[in-house]
Amino acid sequence: MKLSFRGRFQGYNRKKFQKDLVSGLIVGIVAIPLGMAFAIASGVKPEYGLYTTFVAGILISLFGGSKFQIGGPTGAFIPILFAIVMQYGYENLLIAGFMAGVILLFMGIFKLGGVIKFIPRPVTIGFTTGIAVTIFTGQIANFLGLHDLQKHQEFLSNMKELGIHISTINLYSILTAVICLILILLTPRVSSKIPGSLVGLLLSAVVASLFYPDKVATIGSTYGAIPNSLPSVHFPELTMERIQLLIKPALIIAMLGGIESLLSAVVADGMSRTRHNSNRELIGQGIANMITPLFGGIPATGAIARTATNIKSGAESPFSGIFHGIVVLLVLLLFAPFASSIPLASMAPILMVVAWNMSERKEFAHVLKTKTADSVVLLITFLLTVFTDLTTAVEVGLLLSVIIFVKHMSGLLSTAKVLPNPSDKHEHVAAHIVTEQHNCPQISIYTVEGALFFGVANAFEKSIMDEIHTNPKLLLLKMRNVPYMDTTGAAHLSRIIKHFSHHSCNVIISELPKQPRHMLKKTGLDATIGQKNFFDNTGDAVNFALTKLNLSQCLGCKHYAFRECKHLSDPRVINVRTPFD
Structure with missing residues (x-):
């Protein structure tokens, strides 16, 4: 430089x-x-x-x-x-x-x-206010002119020293x-x-x-x-x-x-x-x-x-x-x-x-008034700064912030079983369409929304794995709203794919954002899934899934989950080659 x-x-x-x-x-x-x-x-x-x-x-x-x-x-x-x-x-x-x-x-x-810059604000406000209290109280002895005090690292010990030596107060120092x-x-x-x-x-x-x-x-x-x-x-x-x-x-x-x-x-x-x-x-x-x-x-x-x-x-x-x-x-x-x-x-x-x-007394009071998890982080960081040391305060403050963040993010991840909405012009998938009478026994489509990381990966796997009991032939995961995936999330996704493959079920993924796709490439999972099983458009993924149906199982089916189902369930077209073959 x-x-x-x-x-x-x-x-x-x-x-x-x-x-x-x-x-x-x-x-x-x-x-x-x-x-x-x-x-x-x-x-x-x-x-x-x-x-x-x-x-x-x-x-x-x-x-x-x-x-x-x-x-x-x-x-x-x-x-x-x-x-x-x-x-x-x-x-x-x-x-x-x-x-x-x-x-x-x-x-x-x-x-x-x-x-x-990513250190949580409640942590910085907490230890900054704690430091301010330590500085202020540390000057009381000089303000009052007290002498013969022993200096300690602990806040309470220093306050005790003030009480013990209060009789040595010097009026000239106060003036x-x-x-x-x-x-x-x-x-x-x-x-x-x-x-x-x-x-x-x-x-x-x-x-x-x-x-x-x-x-x-x-x-x-x-x-x-x-x-x-x-x-x-x-x-x-x-x-x-x-x-x-x-x-x-x-x-x-x-x-x-x-x-x-x-x-x-x-x-x-x-x-x-x-x-x-x-x-x-x-x-x-x-x-x-x-x-x-x-x-x-x-x-x-x-x-x-x-x-x-x-x-x-x-x-x-x-x-x-x-x-x-x-x-x-x-x-x-x-x-x-x-x-x-x-x-x-x-x-x-x-x-x-x-x-x-x-x-930062105004910010301190403002965060406390919110009565949220941040208020707890702020107060604990402040108290630990004053009564222990800054190292402990920052470590505990950051740890609490991480725990709260993980808990909050885990509540944001959602998985929902969906089907194309026939009343929608573009037949976008929707969860309310799925009912006991309107549900394809061969194709299961799920939307996954939220960051797929270590805090939620297990819950994600469990919600999808429950579907294995219905013995679907193909599982489609629409992951458009998964902005982030870590190695733990990729590992749990890998376990899902292995379990479904073991039950002769193919897994395809649509609309996967750039970062999660990059993570799958780095872990080698995209090769396991296969390039042909990734789709940029969910409609294309659904059309592909329909080509993998067992047509004999479609005969007589009354679920009509897709617009093609009436055609496929008709016994009269059993020997006719369908557009999905």
Whole structure:
């Protein structure tokens, strides 16, 4: 992949450069407090969030598939990264992030960008809201100024810690947090172009520093001073043992990173009336997440809020994202010592607002109100995200979605015995025509409607196999409305054909769509059935079936299932060659 002045950079000029520069400056300023806040909440030092912001931000803009995507650390990653740091340590977090980058890279190369879009909406809403709750509650301690808390992976254990240490509440921290929160909420009403998080962070920090210094915990007092230098390149020790240990966290990081980045790209498309390349976006995300850990950065993805800010600020090309990364780098080099004085209580409201905005509370309530199976999937995914972990939540959510889908689809498959309708101009087959007195004993015609896959294949076989007791001479399956067939469906169809063949019954198929026919070719079943037994038109299939009748059995038959039956049942024409011979 190479940088080209076609496509995303086509027609680039000085005026667009100026717009990108302004937009990059604004987004870079917005990204600085968020980068530090996300890193702290993830259990790592704040400078690692800044490293991620400028390294991943530049790479995602350079190699990604969205024109306006802004990449960096995001709130969605916080519970996952915190859990990895707690369980495996920071060094292993870097390895998991690198592995996730490799996974994303290959997903893009093998054009799997569209696959992520098929994750059910109740699952994504469920775990996104669960993540929001985890982020919000995780900042209560900093908001209240509680200290000496032990950090746990479990939600209930962390809530218990809050109760145990509630007596250590710090009124100065609450005051600082409230000032920051008010400014975050009021600033957009004054000007939408001024980042409220930055205003709240700076002014509340200034108030704390001037009026009650040393009364609240700061970044410097808790994590040490932020270095004002470039991070050194460090290659984590990648061993097979570590790969096996971290493959599951890496897959979760890759999955969530892919979902978040593509969702952000879709939002950007809607705002800018552009169209992103999902596979290229995954490649860009993969490259960024492979290189960022070498600088000590945490996993990154597309950030919806920052991407929206980028577009609203007048961005014209991916250069705005590159400039945003450069701005963060310059601030790190020039103003790092000042950042060490920022109170943790000033960071808490920023993350709480992020959690509130990402919670999808309206969609959550809407799905719950439907009181459908999706509501159950949503609620279970949400509860498991909060009370266990995201891995378990997604696995169970997807499994429940599959079960519900299979159950729903199995109810849609129908088989019905039919005969030509004499009152229809074109004599289309219909089920209501079949009665005990109007039913051919030699030819059985069935319409099959619905996807023929593993969830319904057994029921399909049973419904057709019941017909074997009537000893028909020929079975015609009209499969026009079978849009999909898997290998299980083909296997059960094969069993039907073998059983009927054993009872000297021929099976013919009409109007079979392209995908099921292709599946029969791949399994070799079309050769077993025989090319002559496939028909594009059911009328032709019926005419063919009539040529296979045992005429002596037709004599005296009063069922009159077909218009030819009166002629064939007449004893006077027994020795006359019929048009069906």
